[in-house]
Amino acid sequence: xxGNAHIDPVWLWQWSEGFHEVKxxxxxxxxxxxxxxxxxxxxSSVAFYEWIEQTDSDMFAEIQQRVAEGxxxxxxxxxxxxxxxxxxxxxxxRQGLYGQLxxxxxxxxxxxxxYNVDSFGHHGMLPQLLKKCGLEYYVFMRPMPHEKELPGxxxxxxxxxxSRLLTYRLPFDYSTxxxxxxxxxxxxxxxxxxxxxxxxxxYGVGDHGGGPTRKNLETIRLLNQAGGQxxxxxxxxxAFFRQVEQHAETLPVVxxxxxxxxxxxxxxxxxxxxxxxxxxxxxxxxxxxxxxAEAVVGQPYPDDLSLAWKAVxxxxxxxxxAGTSLEAAYEDARNGYGxxxxxxxxxxxxxxxxxxxxxxxxLEDNVQPIVVFNPHAWxxxxxxxxxxxxxxAGVLLDEAGRVVPLQTLRSQVTTRWRGRLGFMAELPxxxxxxxxxxxxxxxxxxxxxxxxxxxxxxxDALRLEIDPASGCIASLLDKRRQVEVFAGPAARPVVVADxxxxxxxGVFRFDHEIGEFTAPRVQLTEAGAVKATLRVTSHxxxxxxxxxxxxxxxxxxxxxxxxxDWREQHKLLKLRFPVRVSQPSVFSEIPYxxxxxxxxxxxxxxxAWVDLSGVLPETGEPYGLSLLNDxxxxxxxRQNDLGLTALRSPIYAHHEPAEPDPDELYSYIDQGIxxxxxxxxxxxxxxxxxxxVQEAVLLNQPPTAYAxxxxxxxxxxxxxxxxxxxxxxxxxxxxxKAEEGDDLILxxxxxxxxxxxxxxxxxxxxxxxxxxxxxxxxxTWRIPRRVSLPVSEVNLLEMTG
Numbered sequence: 001x002x003g004n005a006h007i008d009p010v011w012l013w014q015w016s017e018g019f020h021e022v023k024x025x026x027x028x029x030x031x032x033x034x035x036x037x038x039x040x041x042x043x044s045s046v047a048f049y050e051w052i053e054q055t056d057s058d059m060f061a062e063i064q065q066r067v068a069e070g071x072x073x074x075x076x077x078x079x080x081x082x083x084x085x086x087x088x089x090x091x092x093x094r095q096g097l098y099g100q101l102x103x104x105x106x107x108x109x110x111x112x113x114x115y116n117v118d119s120f121g122h123h124g125m126l127p128q129l130l131k132k133c134g135l136e137y138y139v140f141m142r143p144m145p146h147e148k149e150l151p152g153x154x155x156x157x158x159x160x161x162x163s164r165l166l167t168y169r170l171p172f173d174y175s176t177x178x179x180x181x182x183x184x185x186x187x188x189x190x191x192x193x194x195x196x197x198x199x200x201x202x203y204g205v206g207d208h209g210g211g212p213t214r215k216n217l218e219t220i221r222l223l224n225q226a227g228g229q230x231x232x233x234x235x236x237x238x239a240f241f242r243q244v245e246q247h248a249e250t251l252p253v254v255x256x257x258x259x260x261x262x263x264x265x266x267x268x269x270x271x272x273x274x275x276x277x278x279x280x281x282x283x284x285x286x287x288x289x290x291x292x293a294e295a296v297v298g299q300p301y302p303d304d305l306s307l308a309w310k311a312v313x314x315x316x317x318x319x320x321x322a323g324t325s326l327e328a329a330y331e332d333a334r335n336g337y338g339x340x341x342x343x344x345x346x347x348x349x350x351x352x353x354x355x356x357x358x359x360x361x362x363l364e365d366n367v368q369p370i371v372v373f374n375p376h377a378w379x380x381x382x383x384x385x386x387x388x389x390x391x392x393a394g395v396l397l398d399e400a401g402r403v404v405p406l407q408t409l410r411s412q413v414t415t416r417w418r419g420r421l422g423f424m425a426e427l428p429x430x431x432x433x434x435x436x437x438x439x440x441x442x443x444x445x446x447x448x449x450x451x452x453x454x455x456x457x458x459x460d461a462l463r464l465e466i467d468p469a470s471g472c473i474a475s476l477l478d479k480r481r482q483v484e485v486f487a488g489p490a491a492r493p494v495v496v497a498d499x500x501x502x503x504x505x506g507v508f509r510f511d512h513e514i515g516e517f518t519a520p521r522v523q524l525t526e527a528g529a530v531k532a533t534l535r536v537t538s539h540x541x542x543x544x545x546x547x548x549x550x551x552x553x554x555x556x557x558x559x560x561x562x563x564x565d566w567r568e569q570h571k572l573l574k575l576r577f578p579v580r581v582s583q584p585s586v587f588s589e590i591p592y593x594x595x596x597x598x599x600x601x602x603x604x605x606x607x608a609w610v611d612l613s614g615v616l617p618e619t620g621e622p623y624g625l626s627l628l629n630d631x632x633x634x635x636x637x638r639q640n641d642l643g644l645t646a647l648r649s650p651i652y653a654h655h656e657p658a659e660p661d662p663d664e665l666y667s668y669i670d671q672g673i674x675x676x677x678x679x680x681x682x683x684x685x686x687x688x689x690x691x692x693v694q695e696a697v698l699l700n701q702p703p704t705a706y707a708x709x710x711x712x713x714x715x716x717x718x719x720x721x722x723x724x725x726x727x728x729x730x731x732x733x734x735x736x737k738a739e740e741g742d743d744l745i746l747x748x749x750x751x752x753x754x755x756x757x758x759x760x761x762x763x764x765x766x767x768x769x770x771x772x773x774x775x776x777x778x779x780t781w782r783i784p785r786r787v788s789l790p791v792s793e794v795n796l797l798e799m800t801g
Contacts (some may be wrong), residue, residue, distance in 0.1 A: 004042045022048045022207035040234045044076030046099040046117045051299045073236040082316040084119040085605040089592025096133030113237040114138040117174045118317045124257035125593035128163035132796040138239040142261040151252035155191040161776045176204030213400025235302030256429040263603040264504025266634035267645040274631035275337035282344040285375045287736040293351035308343035311336040320628030320738045327652040360714040368437040372705045374427035378728035384425040386705045387435040392440025399718035405447040407528035429724035447529035457532035461556040471520025471536040485682045491518040498572040501654045518690040542567035558680040573646040579616030598639035606695040611687035612642045626692040628679040693751045722764040730758045744783040
């Protein structure tokens with residue numbers, strides 16, 4: 001018998017009410033322990049424990065005592081029970097890192113049972129993440145048996161890297177209500193997995209907290225006193241798993257993600273999903289450069305980055321990040337993400353500018369130095385835009401005096417003296433390069449412009465043409481391979497009927513198309529040596545869609561900036577891309593991994609990219625398209641037709657079977673203006689050879705440019721790389737200060753299904769080391785600052801063993 005209280009800290013209520021329920025539930029459990037010495041309580045979510053510690057030290061001391069006695073069971077080991085599809089891979093690491101270290105500090109132990117009983121699906125790399133955070137077992141409930149067929153309730157769940165852990169799907173609800181317990185016990189007994197003689201039965205009032213009641217505990221006593229074959233034992237999840245583990249070698253192995261439940265959650269509430277993506281990436285960049293700035297120029301490492309991460313982690317709670325909470329909850333979420341972004345922005349700005357102030361830049365007349373920082377451990381060529389003060393025609397030079405093509409772009413402000421400069425920056429791995437903007441000059445250098453016309457733009461790699469009648473892409477020609485990428489109108493905005501509730505319960509695809517955006521206006525807004533842009537504006541009823549299609553010099557990608565002013569209700573917006581291949585296969589990014597899914601039209605979760613590849617009908621050669629994004633998480637694929645889900649507009653927190661009152665005034669999700677960017681990356685071969693992964697990371701963590709002053713006394717060179725990895729396919733996702741001690745932590749990831757051997761060169765520490773990665777493997781190292789001490793591989797908790 002597992003006494004628990006499923007507590008949603010946010011859902012149909014705001015977090016302040018959730019906090020009260022946590023405190024009341026924990027108080028109730030502690031009081032019942034005094035009356036029922038056999039009672040054991042199980043609770044997850046480290047954030048709850050920290051709330052108690054910060055507001056009621058006496059209650060917290062009671063919990064510590066009960067944990068030490070074995071009567072209060074710590075499970076989960078994560079900061080909260082998050083959505084298990086939408087956070088990035090590193091967010092899942094931080095859930096475990098901050099959660100388990102808190103448990104170890106306050107209770108002298110870590111959790112061993114992963115615990116996400118209410119999350120709406122579970123991505124396929126969780127076994128690796130759980131294992132490397134010290135968790136040995138996993139408990140979940142959704143998807144239910146009618147949504148996902150499994151070989152049994154108890155099985156080994158294995159990730160693509162080979163990590164596996166013993167996993168149990170709850171047979172019924174995690175909660176019981178007054179008067180239900182006896183019937184609930186009988187149902188659970190019928191679900192005991194053969195050949196075992198033990199089963200799990202969760203009980204206690206949940207969702208809004210409450211936990212086991214006095215009546216529950218009295219009923220359990222009465223059932224045991226009645227005798228019979230069924231014995232009810234107050235216990236823990238860990239004890240259950242330890243028992244069944246002794247005979248678990250014959251259990252089936254599941255090598256797949258655990259999906260789907262509530263597929264509408266992948267797209268519900270674009271705002272919270274965009275805030276989450278921005279905060280995750282800004283924190284990762286801030287950590288990297290804060291670490292480097294401390295080591296190189298002595299800029300103090302900020303001590304509030306963990307506070308920022310915890311704000312992000314809390315708002316990844318499954319009912320918040322999934323978009324299924326009441327409207328007021330998103331004011332709280334925006335505040336939390338705003339706090340995290342403010343901390344990250346400040347840390348990154350201080351780190352980058354402290355490095356910039358130490359670069360040797362001699363004083364020159366009529367020169368504006370510009371330093372561009374690359375946050376990635378590989379060389380980058382990427383467009384950079386920066387605002388500047390207009391003093392006349394100018395020329396851009398690199399550190400060696402070579403002229404760099406540049407273009408004057410539309411400024412973000414409307415004045416006569418402020419302009420915007422665009423150029424393609426060539427940047428070393430995880431480092432920077434200084435450019436010099438000289439103005440005024442008597443004879444500006446003219447560079448040939450990208451080809452552009454009323455309805456087309458073109459560079460050396462691609463030619464894109466817009467159909468003026470529909471506003472869709474009429475042609476995208478891969479010039480190097482002479483391949484027409486699309487089989488029909490592409491970037492086609494489709495309006496889909498969506499009468500489902502906020503979760504889209506029981507809905508697994510959105511395919512009832514009821515309209516399209518029409519009456520387009522096409523404008524050529526930029527045409528120069530660096531960038532050419534076509535703006536397409538179209539309308540559907542009261543809604544407006546703007547897509548700005550851009551090509552850059554020396555680039556094989558199409559960047560599309562989107563602005564939607566959405567005024568529809570119970571409708572969904574998709575952008576469709578029919579790729580001109582046969583035998584399609586679809587891969588998409590999942591947290592710290594990738595997965596192949598069938599192109600059967602089902603709505604699926606993703607991270608920053610999805611790829612549809614196949615063979616060209618004329619030649620049979622492999623070819624495909626990667627679709628990258630900076631804040632969307634939902635797609636479908638109908639054979640060769642790829643669809644990006646831009647938004648949904650259900651009622652806030654509408655849960656079937658409740659029927660909306662036609663006379664009531666409701667708030668609808670995703671009303672008004674939103675912005676996002678996607679990138680089209682056509683390629684030969686498959687996603688593994690197309691730089692899909694790197695380009696998606698680059699879209700979400702672009703270089704940062706600053707106009708800086710002269711520093712004749714600076715000692716750093718004008719071009720510098722602090723850290724590089726070979727091959728470039730290995731991603732250095734994390735460089736940070738260790739949570740304990742003064743060492744540094746480096747985390748890298750092989751995002752491909754083939755093993756890789758890598759060399760890491762940390763020039764800022766005068767260190768290098770080698771490593772071998774398995775398929776989709778995450779590796780972490782603790783790096784002492786003293787070169788005489790060895791680099792050691794650690795787990796995700798930054799511990800050896």
